[in-house]
Amino acid sequence: MATITIDNQTYEFEERERLLQFCLDRGVDLPHFCYHPSMSAPANCRQCLVEVGMPQINRETGKPNVDEDGNTIVQFIPKLQTSCSMDISDGMVVKTHCSSEQVVRAQKDTLEFLLINHPLDCPICDQAGHCPLQNQAYKHGPEGSRFEFEKVHKPKHIDLGPNVVLDGERCINCTRCIRFTKEISKSNQLTIIERGVKNYPMTPPGVEFDEPYSMNVIDICPVGALTSRDARFQARVWEMSKTASVSTVGSKGSNCYYWVKDNQIMKVTPRTNMSVNEFWLADEERLDYARFNENRPAGPTVHGADVSWDMAWKAAADCLKGVDGSRALFLGSAFATVEDNYLLTKLAESVGASAPVYLPHRILGHGDDWLKTDDRAPNAEGCERLGMEHGVLGEIKGRINSGEIDLLYVMEDDPVGAGMCTVKELANLKVVLHYYNTTNETLAAADVALPAATAVETVGTFVNKDGHAQRLRPAKAIKGVNRTLSMEIGKCRADRHGTPFDRWYDEDNLVDCHPGWVSLPQIAAGIGLELSYKGPRAIMEELSTSSERLTGATYDAMGEFGVRLPQPAVAESDTTKTGFNA
Numbered sequence: 001m002a003t004i005t006i007d008n009q010t011y012e013f014e015e016r017e018r019l020l021q022f023c024l025d026r027g028v029d030l031p032h033f034c035y036h037p038s039m040s041a042p043a044n045c046r047q048c049l050v051e052v053g054m055p056q057i058n059r060e061t062g063k064p065n066v067d068e069d070g071n072t073i074v075q076f077i078p079k080l081q082t083s084c085s086m087d088i089s090d091g092m093v094v095k096t097h098c099s100s101e102q103v104v105r106a107q108k109d110t111l112e113f114l115l116i117n118h119p120l121d122c123p124i125c126d127q128a129g130h131c132p133l134q135n136q137a138y139k140h141g142p143e144g145s146r147f148e149f150e151k152v153h154k155p156k157h158i159d160l161g162p163n164v165v166l167d168g169e170r171c172i173n174c175t176r177c178i179r180f181t182k183e184i185s186k187s188n189q190l191t192i193i194e195r196g197v198k199n200y201p202m203t204p205p206g207v208e209f210d211e212p213y214s215m216n217v218i219d220i221c222p223v224g225a226l227t228s229r230d231a232r233f234q235a236r237v238w239e240m241s242k243t244a245s246v247s248t249v250g251s252k253g254s255n256c257y258y259w260v261k262d263n264q265i266m267k268v269t270p271r272t273n274m275s276v277n278e279f280w281l282a283d284e285e286r287l288d289y290a291r292f293n294e295n296r297p298a299g300p301t302v303h304g305a306d307v308s309w310d311m312a313w314k315a316a317a318d319c320l321k322g323v324d325g326s327r328a329l330f331l332g333s334a335f336a337t338v339e340d341n342y343l344l345t346k347l348a349e350s351v352g353a354s355a356p357v358y359l360p361h362r363i364l365g366h367g368d369d370w371l372k373t374d375d376r377a378p379n380a381e382g383c384e385r386l387g388m389e390h391g392v393l394g395e396i397k398g399r400i401n402s403g404e405i406d407l408l409y410v411m412e413d414d415p416v417g418a419g420m421c422t423v424k425e426l427a428n429l430k431v432v433l434h435y436y437n438t439t440n441e442t443l444a445a446a447d448v449a450l451p452a453a454t455a456v457e458t459v460g461t462f463v464n465k466d467g468h469a470q471r472l473r474p475a476k477a478i479k480g481v482n483r484t485l486s487m488e489i490g491k492c493r494a495d496r497h498g499t500p501f502d503r504w505y506d507e508d509n510l511v512d513c514h515p516g517w518v519s520l521p522q523i524a525a526g527i528g529l530e531l532s533y534k535g536p537r538a539i540m541e542e543l544s545t546s547s548e549r550l551t552g553a554t555y556d557a558m559g560e561f562g563v564r565l566p567q568p569a570v571a572e573s574d575t576t577k578t579g580f581n582a
């Protein structure tokens with residue numbers, strides 16, 4: 001097997017790969033700026049320098065020469081090499097800053113050059129606290145600046161497009177942002193202008209940086225030169241908790257982090273999952289978070305009057321008692337989790353109603369072949385795998401207007417807002433609305449309204465359009481302590497004792513709502529149905545063995561990055577389906 005020696009430690013390898021990535025994968029923390037694993041390596045920052053050598057081969061014997069102690073004599077390349085642009089090869093010997101004074105000196109000098117014209121504005125920079133330049137300056141840089149002249153000034157506060165703001169002085173010209181638009185998104189909307197120390201990234205004349213993936217350059221910029229117009233100056237990184245979860249926009253199931261301060265979502269950034277979204281997130285997936293903070297419901301109501309939760313659950317159960325199952329319609333939701341839809345299915349079954357259907361939320365032509373999808377809801381596939389079918393809006397409307405339905409149970413959707421029917425058309429039905437998110441149009445028709453926790457406030461499972469089941473984790477707390485939820489919430493550096501219960505959120509921002517897996521068993525109990533699961537984990541344990549289409553979808557199997565579920569066999573009758581229609 002081929003071997004490489006790094007700082008006197010020998011590693012085996014099978015395939016050639018870039019030396020920098022090989023080191024990073026094995027915990028050798030080589031400093032770098034311009035390298036990104038998904039893009040070409042221009043080797044322009046010079047921060048990843050290392051000493052590289054090969055065994056000195058005896059031309060006569062073809063074997064490595066050895067010294068008097070029997071050690072292989074290594075011939076090092078006279079100049080330091082950029083590890084990001086060099087492939088590993090058999091017998092290679094590498095010295096990093098851990099074993100070479102020359103490398104330590106080179107990294108320090110490179111940082112000194114990078115910092116010569118860099119503004120000293122870390123105290124007001126959004127990147128401070130998670131800035132590679134700041135971190136590496138602390139770890140590998142000089143202790144102070146010897147530069148006594150005026151720094152080069154460049155344009156600041158430039159709106160490159162609707163979502164990205166440039167501070168030219170902070171840029172270190174790593175070209176990651178340029179390469180992103182050339183090699184990844186292929187919009188070619190950024191280029192470098194000016195020359196030498198004066199250059200910085202810019203859009204070509206007459207072009208706006210408005211591609212649908214523009215905000216990815218903010219994440220890959222290794223300094224604070226590119227900031228989000230939406231999130232800049234809103235919160236420092238140490239004030240926010242960061243929770244790993246899944247995007248709720250579209251059916252791709254992109255992995256993301258929700259950043260929370262004072263129990264409000266402040267921003268959404270990508271989480272690397274090479275099986276789903278790789279390193280990236282669409283702008284629409286980042287910017288659609290205000291609905292988690294604003295216009296949230298203020299507790300349960302019955303006929304518009306505020307009531308306690310116990311009264312609301314009882315009122316919902318009373319609506320279900322004695323209902324003729326054939327005249328009840330249950331609407332599940334592609335916005336709700338697999339667990340909640342499953343419990344709704346059981347509730348519908350217990351009153352003799354047919355299986356819930358879910359409403360389609362598709363905008364034809366909206367998607368691309370990357371992260372944006374026509375389907376605007378995150379869990380239609382999860383609903384399908386539970387055996388639910390998508391409802392046809394016109395057909396449901398017809399059933400309501402012809403008097404076929406007495407009771408409509410709506411879970412986490414807005415049939416009026418979706419155009420299925422009007423409030424007036426719902427007036428003669430008993431409507432139990434277990435709604436989500438913001439106050440919605442269907443609320444006006446609800447006899448009983450039960451605020452539901454959103455996808456950033458619950459534990460649950462979404463299945464993306466490719467059949468990848470992934471876990472949701474709560475990023476925000478809701479009113480009342482729920483241990484299952486609280487234990488999953490990320491911590492921030494300001495949490496005093498390092499536990500999720502120490503969060504320094506504002507009590508005013510706690511929404512009075514419950515996840516479906518809390519509310520539905522309470523309603524079920526009111527009609528004598530026992531849905532006694534020990535939380536959503538137990539529901540998925542059951543489904544992973546009882547449902548062929550969700551086989552293996554346990555929380556343990558899903559872990560951090562989800563699990564690909566077996567593809568369901570396509571029934572012959574399904575092949576004629578053209579998708580959703582209204």
Ligand code: SF4
Nearest residue numbers: 171172174175177221
């Ligand atoms: S703006 Fe950031 S990503 Fe772009 S070249 Fe400058 S430092 Fe690199």
Ligand code: FES
Nearest residue numbers: 032043045046084
């Ligand atoms: S990371 Fe290697 S030169 Fe920039």
